[in-house]
Amino acid sequence: TFDIKTLHQQTGYFTYDSGFAATAACTSDITFIDGQEGVLLYRGYPIEQLAENSNFMEVSYLLLNGELPTSQEYDDFTSLITRHTMVHEKIRSFMKGFQYDAHPMAMMMSVVGSFAAFYHNDTDVNNPKDRHLAAIRLIAKMPTVAAAVYKNYIGQPIMYPNNSLNFTERLLHMMYGVPAEPYEVNPVAAKALDLLFILHADHEQNASTSTVRLVGSTGANPYASIAGGIASLWGPAHGGANEAVLNMLDEIGDVSQIDKFIAKAKDKDDPFRLMGFGHRVYKNFDPRATIIRKATHDVLDALGIDDPRLELAMKLEDIALKDPYFVERKLYPNVDFYSGIIYKALNIPVQMFTVMFALARTVGWTAQWLEQHETADTRIGRPRQVYRGAKKRDFVARHKR
Numbered sequence: 001t002f003d004i005k006t007l008h009q010q011t012g013y014f015t016y017d018s019g020f021a022a023t024a025a026c027t028s029d030i031t032f033i034d035g036q037e038g039v040l041l042y043r044g045y046p047i048e049q050l051a052e053n054s055n056f057m058e059v060s061y062l063l064l065n066g067e068l069p070t071s072q073e074y075d076d077f078t079s080l081i082t083r084h085t086m087v088h089e090k091i092r093s094f095m096k097g098f099q100y101d102a103h104p105m106a107m108m109m110s111v112v113g114s115f116a117a118f119y120h121n122d123t124d125v126n127n128p129k130d131r132h133l134a135a136i137r138l139i140a141k142m143p144t145v146a147a148a149v150y151k152n153y154i155g156q157p158i159m160y161p162n163n164s165l166n167f168t169e170r171l172l173h174m175m176y177g178v179p180a181e182p183y184e185v186n187p188v189a190a191k192a193l194d195l196l197f198i199l200h201a202d203h204e205q206n207a208s209t210s211t212v213r214l215v216g217s218t219g220a221n222p223y224a225s226i227a228g229g230i231a232s233l234w235g236p237a238h239g240g241a242n243e244a245v246l247n248m249l250d251e252i253g254d255v256s257q258i259d260k261f262i263a264k265a266k267d268k269d270d271p272f273r274l275m276g277f278g279h280r281v282y283k284n285f286d287p288r289a290t291i292i293r294k295a296t297h298d299v300l301d302a303l304g305i306d307d308p309r310l311e312l313a314m315k316l317e318d319i320a321l322k323d324p325y326f327v328e329r330k331l332y333p334n335v336d337f338y339s340g341i342i343y344k345a346l347n348i349p350v351q352m353f354t355v356m357f358a359l360a361r362t363v364g365w366t367a368q369w370l371e372q373h374e375t376a377d378t379r380i381g382r383p384r385q386v387y388r389g390a391k392k393r394d395f396v397a398r399h400k401r
């Protein structure tokens with residue numbers, strides 16, 4: 001619809017690939033996806049096997065280092081992470097300055113960005129020791145930050161990390177415990193969170209990871225790079241989808257209203273989309289959605305919760321998967337279609353869903369950022385454009401316009 005023979009293009013050929021649907025911007029050894037077959041591998045291991053047999057700390061080690069840890073390596077890694085869970089007291093003061101009802105993602109993005117100010121002495125991206133320290137700090141401190149923004153959001157005092165607990169227990173303790181009062185973490189909740197974190201840990205070059213790599217390609221410090229990833233994850237087309245799914249289910253309200261919303265999603269004049277449906281890469285099914293669908297039933301059963309949203313979600317899925325519009329476009333439920341129902345069952349408010357996602361994806365972001373700096377793939381990211389603006393013209397003085 002426009003003349004693409006512009007001045008810029010006369011300098012050479014390049015592809016116009018809106019949304020980078022067919023452009024690889026890097027090489028990577030970390031995560032493999034086969035969208036046609038519904039396959040997801042972390043370092044070669046199927047996501048189904050990791051979800052069944054592993055835990056988030058072990059998967060983090062795998063993503064960062066390329067191999068599953070031995071027992072000794074696992075113990076060393078978890079104790080290293082545990083040693084870095086505290087945030088500087090000044091960061092706690094910084095957090096207290098936020099408006100109490102600010103969106104938790106706004107706070108998390110700012111706090112992680114502020115790490116670049118608080119930990120500025122060892123952020124030399126060319127120094128492997130500094131890079132490793134930044135990765136450990138980010139993974140270890142993210143639950144502390146996530147819980148702190150939650151406490152800020154509900155107006156309660158920020159908790160210190162309890163280092164006798166494991167990763168997800170510690171997070172739940174900081175979110176729901178109050179200072180000087182005993183708090184028993186529910187093991188079902190801790191296990192469910194651990195599973196969600198495994199499933200969200202990495203997903204190759206999605207929008208937020210590509211953002212981390214693009215920021216990283218300039219040589220910017222790790223905290224700035226990860227803060228960029230958090231900003232990108234916030235959008236409803238990406239990590240904000242699980243929040244959007246729950247809002248959508250509440251808006252639909254009842255099984256009798258499903259047809260109306262399906263019709264809205266199909267109407268091209270209506271911006272409404274079925275949230276939690278569709279994926280850029282998976283054109284068969286999202287293997288994470290299959291795992292989460294089962295886990296949702298298990299968690300709700302184990303916690304004795306009867307959430308009508310689960311029935312609504314299953315009915316919606318059922319109807320959509322039989323509708324030619326969704327079938328022809330290969331639109332299937334993605335990882336976030338069910339994750340919100342589990343988060344809700346764990347008492348995590350909707351505004352915190354994307355924060356939880358960011359916490360888990362921090363492992364993938366840091367693994368990708370480390371890989372970028374450890375391999376030859378450090379060329380600055382610099383996409384081109386197809387220029388559609390005015391042809392060259394002469395300036396006209398303001399009084400003559």
Ligand code: ACO
Nearest residue numbers: 236237238239241265273274275276277278279280329334
């Ligand atoms: N509801 C209705 N129609 C949809 C949906 C949907 N959820 N998703 C895609 N479509 C339609 C589009 O309108 C388009 O139709 P057309 O060919 O008639 O124009 C066709 O399917 C292809 O869609 P695109 O937008 O080109 O697909 P793209 O790969 O760019 O987008 C995305 C993928 C962003 C995930 C999209 O499916 C979407 O917006 N889904 C809802 C949001 C969501 O669930 N996001 C989470 C993604 S997973 C994650 O980030 C963890």
